[in-house]
Amino acid sequence: MISIRHDSNRATRRQLLAGAVLACNAWSADQEEISHKAESIHQEKMFQASRKRVYEALLDTKLFDMALREAMKSMSLESKPSQIDRQVGGAFSLFGGHILGRQVELVPNERIVQAWRTADWHPGHYSIARFELMEQGTATKLVFDHTGFPEGQGQHLLEGWNSHYWGPLAKYVG
Numbered sequence: 001m002i003s004i005r006h007d008s009n010r011a012t013r014r015q016l017l018a019g020a021v022l023a024c025n026a027w028s029a030d031q032e033e034i035s036h037k038a039e040s041i042h043q044e045k046m047f048q049a050s051r052k053r054v055y056e057a058l059l060d061t062k063l064f065d066m067a068l069r070e071a072m073k074s075m076s077l078e079s080k081p082s083q084i085d086r087q088v089g090g091a092f093s094l095f096g097g098h099i100l101g102r103q104v105e106l107v108p109n110e111r112i113v114q115a116w117r118t119a120d121w122h123p124g125h126y127s128i129a130r131f132e133l134m135e136q137g138t139a140t141k142l143v144f145d146h147t148g149f150p151e152g153q154g155q156h157l158l159e160g161w162n163s164h165y166w167g168p169l170a171k172y173v174g
Helices: 013-031 051-059 061-067 069-074 154-173
Strands: 040-047 091-094 099-107 111-118 127-136 139-147
Touching (some): 051 061, 051 111, 051 127, 051 139, 061 069, 061 154
Antiparallel strands (some): 040 139, 091 099, 099 111, 111 127, 127 139
16 A cells, blocks of 8 residues: 655655656566466376266265275375365365365366365465366376466476376276
8 A cells, every 4th residue: 555645845745646656667567477487287198988987086076085095095094085066166175185176167077177276385376277088989088287386396296196196096997
């Protein structure tokens, strides 16, 4: 907030306002930037199951817990089930509350877009996880993109997606 005080012995109100506008413009220009170094994850995985089966395993609470049971055991979370609201805008909590988010877009058997975060990220920081399901004969190709996560988290998240999602999911769906 900019406060302007009128003092007849000093600069006029107009001069103070002009100075304040210049200072704000200079500050704004100094704060703008485009990052060209942001990390992202892109993966393409094949599952020997229909798009419907893969979609359901990712969005149905009971199926998700069954599919990722081994991953939850390795994280000592087997007694803490997931909660997944299947409505756009609905919340989800996975792996005993370690992963949290909201459903941004849901196109049945085709696409899932989520605002996604881990519980230890700074409050209000969400990334975008996008799951695109493509029919490949009797199999499903999942094209996955994860963007907007905190700098330096890429390798950790990549390992987590591979060991906690894709491996167990492939075993579960077929």
